[in-house]
Amino acid sequence: MKKQNEPMTAKKAISKATMSILTMMPMLLGVIGLVALMQIYVTPGMLAQLFGHGLVADISTGTVAGAISSGNPAVSYLIADGLLKQGVSLYAVTAFILSWVTLGIVQLPAEASVFGLRFTLYKNILTLISTILVAFFTVLTLKGFAS
Amino acid sequence: MKKGVQFKGLKFLYIVFTIYLIxxxxxxxxxxxxxxKVWAILYQLLPIFLLIxxxxxxINYFLKPKQIVKHFGKESGAKGVIYALLAGIISHGPMYVWYPTIQELRSHGVKDSLLLIFFYARAIKIPMLPFMIAxxxxxxxxxISLYILLFALLQGWFMDTVNQNRASKAEA
Structure with missing residues (x-):
């Protein structure tokens, strides 16, 4: 029987790594399929319309909007810049940028199937709380420096 | 007996496929x-899949399960936290493409708290920093970067506390 701590050959290491990607390919393709749909159906204009209902509502909206959106982080920065120029608060915009890269509603089923429900719940609840708090403290700190 | 490829997420893919059909x-x-878009995303992700x-x-070649547990397991301490933060900051691509690697590490005993630190530290995107500054x-x-690091650490600490409480309750 092969010992667990026996060194792995380079060929076996590459083959194992390739297999780990291959076995998850249906899940990854599913997530990519949903991400593409979100990119088509959730437009920056639609996102902009969601804001302008007070600080707490805007932070919540920013967080949810970022979580349902997907794509390159640069896109979130550009949308955020546009939202700022439209008068949306920096709190909401910061929550939006953060949740764009840290939360992903479309990948939740995949995440739960890979890591289990308990870990997925903890991860996403903690990320959600952290995102709101980071947005709040970032703007508060900047205001503190500015005054 | 040698097993074939055990695909994960087939049902999920069928659901997405059905949505497309509708x-x-x-x-x-x-x-x-x-x-x-799917093709465009896949094309963009190809180099990242290769990187992963x-x-x-x-990791498989250089780190044996015992070493992984030593660096990222229960006794990993501050070193594990720093590695998780750095890995999160330098990792590229969408979160979901890292699932296979993370799952592989988790199966070798990497702590959940370090995974949370890794995932949250990914909010710092080094190639995007000049764009964010601009x-x-x-x-x-x-x-924002400093707060991301702080809250990544807080998430890890919270998860550690929860898991330790759970373990002590299970022992009692």
Missing amino acids: LFVIDRENALLALQ IIVTAL LFGTGYTIV
């Missing part, structure tokens, strides 16, 4: 656009 009937134009295969292969300023970029 869209082809009710909104053909957008369904086609979404399919084009290389990273996972290097749009929102240096002060904003520095402050």
Whole structure:
């Protein structure tokens, strides 16, 4: 029987790594399929319309909007810049940028199937709380420096 | 007996496939656009998939399960936290492409708290920092990055506490 701590050959290491990607390919393709749909159906204009209902509502909206959106982080920065120029608060915009890269509603089923429900719940609840708090403290700190 | 490839997420893929089929009937134009996006995303992700295969292969080749547990397991301490933060900051691509690697590490005993630190630290995107600075300023970029690191650590600490309490309750 092969010992667990026996060194792995380079060929076996590459083959194992390739297999780990291959076995998850249906899940990854599913997530990519949903991400593409979100990119088509959730437009920056639609996102902009969601804001302008007070600080707490805007932070919540920013967080949810970022979580349902997907794509390159640069896109979130550009949308955020546009939202700022439209008068949306920096709190909401910061929550939006953060949740764009840290939360992903479309990948939740995949995440739960890979890591289990308990870990997925903890991860996403903690990320959600952290995102709101980071947005709040970032703007508060900047205001503190500015005054 | 040698097992074949055990695919994960087949049901999920069938559901997404069904959504596309329905869209082809009710909104053909957008369904086609979404399919084009799928190809574009896959094309963008190809180098990242390669990178992930290389990273996972290097981990498999150089780190034995015992070493992984030593660096990222229960007794890993501050070193594990620093590695998790750095890995999160330098990792590229969408979160979901890292699932196979992370799952591989988790199966070798990597702590959940370090995974949370890794996932949250990914909010700092080094290649995007100049762009963020250009749009929102240096002060904003520095402050948000520092808070991201702080809250990544807090998440890890919270998860550790929860798991320790759970373990002591299970022992009692």
